[in-house]
Amino acid sequence: MSNLLDLTSQGDVATISDESKLAQVVLMTPQQLYELWERQPWQSHTIDFTQDREDWAALSDEDKDHIVWFLSSFFIGEERVATQFNGLVGAYESQSEEHFLTTQQVDEARHAQHFNNFYTQVVGYDGSFEQRLDRAREDLNDSFKVLFDDVLVDANRRLLAAPGDIEAKVDFVTTYHMVIEGTLALTGQDTLTRVFEERGILPGFLEGFRRISQDEHRHVAYGTWFLQQKAKDPALARRIQKTLAELIPIAAGVLTPRGYDIGEEYEILGVRSDEVHGFAFQALTRRLKVIGVSLVPAEDEAVPA
Numbered sequence: 001m002s003n004l005l006d007l008t009s010q011g012d013v014a015t016i017s018d019e020s021k022l023a024q025v026v027l028m029t030p031q032q033l034y035e036l037w038e039r040q041p042w043q044s045h046t047i048d049f050t051q052d053r054e055d056w057a058a059l060s061d062e063d064k065d066h067i068v069w070f071l072s073s074f075f076i077g078e079e080r081v082a083t084q085f086n087g088l089v090g091a092y093e094s095q096s097e098e099h100f101l102t103t104q105q106v107d108e109a110r111h112a113q114h115f116n117n118f119y120t121q122v123v124g125y126d127g128s129f130e131q132r133l134d135r136a137r138e139d140l141n142d143s144f145k146v147l148f149d150d151v152l153v154d155a156n157r158r159l160l161a162a163p164g165d166i167e168a169k170v171d172f173v174t175t176y177h178m179v180i181e182g183t184l185a186l187t188g189q190d191t192l193t194r195v196f197e198e199r200g201i202l203p204g205f206l207e208g209f210r211r212i213s214q215d216e217h218r219h220v221a222y223g224t225w226f227l228q229q230k231a232k233d234p235a236l237a238r239r240i241q242k243t244l245a246e247l248i249p250i251a252a253g254v255l256t257p258r259g260y261d262i263g264e265e266y267e268i269l270g271v272r273s274d275e276v277h278g279f280a281f282q283a284l285t286r287r288l289k290v291i292g293v294s295l296v297p298a299e300d301e302a303v304p305a
């Protein structure tokens with residue numbers, strides 16, 4: 001009955017296609033995820049961007065604009081999730097969990113390094129790391145700023161102030177691992193990887209991006225494990241549901257490109273909005289089945305009309 005073998009190679013439940021098995025999945029523990037991290041090392045600074053520079057120069061201005069919009073969300077996103085993670089590291093409940101969480105924080109720093117290298121060597125943003133981040137910030141939409149500068153920062157502050165507060169920890173992991181990583185990052189990674197692979201461009205970027213995606217699956221696997229444990233308490237399960245209900249509309253806004261309203265159909269880089277949002281929704285609902293929380297509140301909990 002266990003799908004443990006699938007999880008030890010992939011590190012995440014989104015790859016299990018048989019939905020009937022989701023409720024019985026045996027998730028990897030923080031100790032197993034720590035050991036998986038030791039087996040999946042990589043270096044951001046040795047990636048060769050020679051071909052990427054040629055590919056970039058050959059792209060149209062419109063394609064460059066769309067790609068930079070996508071990538072700026074990742075660049076700033078990685079900076080945010082690296083710097084807003086220390087509250088969770090201090091909120092560990094076992095040695096194995098602490099060790100896994102320290103690996104995740106260094107992973108996020110490595111991801112930000114990969115984007116900084118790409119923006120320096122391929123996109124051609126001059127100046128310091130901080131100046132590149134400031135310039136990339138100009139591409140972000142308001143929903144992104146609400147989620148990463150307000151909601152995430154506040155969740156981290158609450159955890160730093162009270163590391164033993166399980167409600168604060170559940171809120172943080174729901175925000176960070178379920179919404180930011182599991183719903184937004186993995187969707188953006190799947191979309192961009194397909195676009196670049198189909199066009200046969202930016203091999204150096206893709207080399208790092210595939211490694212980042214492998215890391216993110218491990219991170220999301222931790223979040224799924226943690227929330228599955230906590231959701232056994234009905235009050236915490238309702239809390240997860242309520243946080244998701246608040247954040248999913250904001251997440252939909254993060255995925256909406258410049259120049260479009262939330263809910264409006266779009267197509268950029270050959271990818272349609274229904275594909276992007278459909279992937280995000282399916283990935284989230286699969287994980288919630290494993291956790292044991294539904295997205296829609298049960299009727300007796302629904303707010304009266």
Ligand SMILES: [Fe+2]
Binds near residue numbers: 078081108111212216
């Ligand atoms: Fe990351």
Ligand SMILES: [Fe+2]
Binds near residue numbers: 216
């Ligand atoms: Fe991550």
